[in-house]
Amino acid sequence: AQSVTQLGSHVSVSEGALVLLRCNYSSSVPPYLFWYVQYPNQGLQLLLKYTTGATLVKGINGFEAEFKKSETSFHLTKPSAHMSDAAEYFCAVSSQGAQKLVFGQGTRLTINP
Amino acid sequence: GAVVSQHPSWVICKSGTSVKIECRSLDFQATTMFWYRQFPKQSLMLMATSNEGSKATYEQGVEKDKFLINHASLTLSTLTVTSAHPEDSSFYICSAATGTGAYQPQHFGDGTRLSIL
Numbered sequence: 001a002q003s004v005t006q007l008g009s010h011v012s013v014s015e016g017a018l019v020l021l022r023c024n025y026s027s028s029v030p031p032y033l034f035w036y037v038q039y040p041n042q043g044l045q046l047l048l049k050y051t052t053g054a055t056l057v058k059g060i061n062g063f064e065a066e067f068k069k070s071e072t073s074f075h076l077t078k079p080s081a082h083m084s085d086a087a088e089y090f091c092a093v094s095s096q097g098a099q100k101l102v103f104g105q106g107t108r109l110t111i112n113p
Numbered sequence: 114g115a116v117v118s119q120h121p122s123w124v125i126c127k128s129g130t131s132v133k134i135e136c137r138s139l140d141f142q143a144t145t146m147f148w149y150r151q152f153p154k155q156s157l158m159l160m161a162t163s164n165e166g167s168k169a170t171y172e173q174g175v176e177k178d179k180f181l182i183n184h185a186s187l188t189l190s191t192l193t194v195t196s197a198h199p200e201d202s203s204f205y206i207c208s209a210a211t212g213t214g215a216y217q218p219q220h221f222g223d224g225t226r227l228s229i230l
Contacts, residue, residue, distance in 0.1 A: 041224070042223050043206050043223045044208075044221040045221070051216040096215050097215065099210060100147065104156065105156050
């Protein structure tokens, strides 16, 4: 069975600081990995995805993530936080033959001025 | 591209009534749609997978007779909460994929906040 663990339910950084949101997964087959962002009272918006190929994936809004198979990780980063980045972030995994997503618990990102 | 519209965004109704939520893919055809439930400050819980023209596949523990799902066309899936009670109050979110491959991302609607009095 697949699972996703997001370390830290709440992360707080200063505006302009590095953002690092951690995601570790468990999968018996090669995973497909996704990061989504959710603003209050809204659905989820895709930030980026890893399927195959280059392990460093760039997404929207300046975010990127690196797939590290040896560490079973897919951490999300952004070099410089903006106030507009404050939201809930979800890491999710699927795999070949199973289209449904398994989500992590989510990480709430707060940006301090 | 890949826009999913969900309606209504917010509904309040009395206990015992049925509520229908619509999920539409506006600019693509969605063979598969998904329905999630999200409790406050929690992650998304998959309720069911909806395939066009066939019966939905429900996750373990989800009552099929309580949450009726219909996927009559490639752009529309509906979730009907039958005889709703206060414990059914929640945030319901649908998503749709542009294809059947697991590598294809799901695109989400903006959710429906359901409050049962």
